[in-house]
Amino acid sequence: MKVLVLNAGSSSQKSCLYDLDSRGKKPNFVSPIWEATIDWTLNLGHTLLKVKSNGQEYSTYLSDHNRLESIKTMLKTMVEGETKVLEHLSDIDVVGHRVVHGGTKYSQATLINSEVKATIEKLIPLAPNHNPAHLEGIESVENILGDIPQVAVFDTAFHTNIPLYAKIYPLNHEFYKRGIQRYGFHGISHEYVSQRTSEILQQPLKNLNLVTCHLGNGCSITAVKNGQSVNTTMGFTPLEGVMMGTRCGSIDPAIVIHLMTEYGYDGEKINHILNKESGLWGMSEISSDLRTILKAKSENNPKAILAIEMYIFRLQEAIASMLPSLGSLDALVFTAGVGENSAFIREKVCQGLGFLGLKLDLEKNSQSLFNENIATADSNSKILIIPTKEDWAIASQCFQLMESKN
Ligand code: ADP
Numbered sequence: 001m002k003v004l005v006l007n008a009g010s011s012s013q014k015s016c017l018y019d020l021d022s023r024g025k026k027p028n029f030v031s032p033i034w035e036a037t038i039d040w041t042l043n044l045g046h047t048l049l050k051v052k053s054n055g056q057e058y059s060t061y062l063s064d065h066n067r068l069e070s071i072k073t074m075l076k077t078m079v080e081g082e083t084k085v086l087e088h089l090s091d092i093d094v095v096g097h098r099v100v101h102g103g104t105k106y107s108q109a110t111l112i113n114s115e116v117k118a119t120i121e122k123l124i125p126l127a128p129n130h131n132p133a134h135l136e137g138i139e140s141v142e143n144i145l146g147d148i149p150q151v152a153v154f155d156t157a158f159h160t161n162i163p164l165y166a167k168i169y170p171l172n173h174e175f176y177k178r179g180i181q182r183y184g185f186h187g188i189s190h191e192y193v194s195q196r197t198s199e200i201l202q203q204p205l206k207n208l209n210l211v212t213c214h215l216g217n218g219c220s221i222t223a224v225k226n227g228q229s230v231n232t233t234m235g236f237t238p239l240e241g242v243m244m245g246t247r248c249g250s251i252d253p254a255i256v257i258h259l260m261t262e263y264g265y266d267g268e269k270i271n272h273i274l275n276k277e278s279g280l281w282g283m284s285e286i287s288s289d290l291r292t293i294l295k296a297k298s299e300n301n302p303k304a305i306l307a308i309e310m311y312i313f314r315l316q317e318a319i320a321s322m323l324p325s326l327g328s329l330d331a332l333v334f335t336a337g338v339g340e341n342s343a344f345i346r347e348k349v350c351q352g353l354g355f356l357g358l359k360l361d362l363e364k365n366s367q368s369l370f371n372e373n374i375a376t377a378d379s380n381s382k383i384l385i386i387p388t389k390e391d392w393a394i395a396s397q398c399f400q401l402m403e404s405k406n
Contacts, residue, residue: 001402002091003395005032007098008137010129013038013067015074017085017092018395027399029392034078034085038062038070049074053083067133071140095141095150096398098188098390099134101127102154103179107161109397111405112138112150120152126179126237151401153394158187159222159229166231166325182240184232186214190222191229192393193335193386198227200371201331201382209326211319214388215345216336217245217288221315223322231325233318239274243314245288248278283307290338290345312345316352323356331373331382332358340387343368356380 001021007014016032034053047062047070058077062070077083086092097112101123110116117138124131138150159182167182169175190212197212198205205227212222219242222232233241233249243249251274259265265273281288284307286296296304323329332353334346343366350360357380364374368385375383 001093001399002086003398004092004095005098005391005394005398006095006137006141007391007394008130008133010133011039011041013071013074013133013137014391016391016395017078018392020395020399022399027396029389032391032395034083036074036077038074040065040070049077051077051083053077053085056082058083067136068140068143071137072144075144089145092145092148094398094402095145095148096394097134097137097150097152098155098394099152100130100155100185101183102152102156103183104160104181106152106154107157109151109153109157109394109401111401112152116152126183149402151398153188153397155185155187156183158191159184159232161228162230162232169236180236182232182235184220184222184229185234185238186218186220186222187229188390188393189214189335189388190220190224190232192390193333193388194224194227196371196386197331197333197384200384200386201373203330208330209328210331210333211322211326211329212333212335213315213319213339213349214336215315215334215338215342218247219244219249219315219336219338221318221322223325225326231322233321242318243283243311244279245290246276246279246281248274248282249314280307280311283310290342294342294344312348312352315345315349319349319353320356329356329358329381331384333384333386335386335388340370340385341368346383346385350383358383 003018003020005016015036017034018030019033020027036051039048047065048059049062050059062073064070075089078086079089099120103119103123105119117135120131120135141150162182169180193212194205194210197210198208210224212224214220218238220232220234221242223230239247241249256270259270280293284293284304286293286304293304293307297308338345346365347360350358359376359379360383361374361376370385370387373382373384
């Protein structure tokens, strides 16, 4: 089965093609046979298309800037020239889309129809940077590939069973009726690493209490019990929770009121500050990229030192805050850019949680050993680093949905 995965952001479009054949079973991981990225962020009137296939990488500038035309050109590279991997685009069996916001309605991968599209559209106010791009992606595929099955895999879906007491904000019932509640994000990643943890530890998910830490530019921590998310740090939007690359995470909401009443800031300005000018970027005044800040820290830059201390402290607080939802901790799992690559952050986070009996094997941690326990034998909980594979997880969910329909 040929599965095309489209992962649309506000200014980029990542895509991969998987060729899956597992005869009805859950497929084992395979690498994509073709990958492409369209980047619209270059403000020079250019759109950059990069394609990786047949062991080669190619990049080219496109003259068309709209999503439909760019996607058309991108898909052509699958059937033409040196990047060719298919005879015809009609060889693709299903297209899976990562959809950031599915609201309360979708708890699993869902075949896209007009009702699903209407829901994604209705949720645009809650995901203004992403849901419009997803819709354009879905409509572009309809335009180019006709009535091929398309599947939405929602980043919110994994969190739909968080219990009400953890989901609702203590405002009042009227606001809850208006849809103001914790939705949670990065669900595809948290679910994937939870399943991998169960495979690696050879224990059924239903027996495991996990805390999964997705630490990329955006960061979120999730409590996973019985294979389900039971609490997560991101909330109504991806702004809540821990300190992130450019997002502040949780702050006292009265700060916003103060900025409005005392300084006359409007919603747009506050939104920009909280989402784009805060977090590691705001506190280090150097970069949102942890590597750059770690380098500045090694040169004794005081703002870099403070930014990293804050980042680590907020991670520790968040991990500890997940424990009441679990009752015990079988494994702490690190994933995404920082989680997979920064031995220093993992070490410091675990050190501060030592009172829980969590003991990292420093040697294994420094080697960043993936997909195995990197805690000491006498640690109360296992510790793992699992590379996230969101696109693969989407392809795998599409495959299983299509198989179940046959
Ligand atoms: P995104 O959320 O955009 O997918 P990633 O998962 O790629 O982001 O994570 C990006 C973050 O990972 C950046 O802050 C980057 O500095 C950090 N990162 C990547 N490699 C390392 C490394 N070797 N050490 C420390 N941080 C790293």
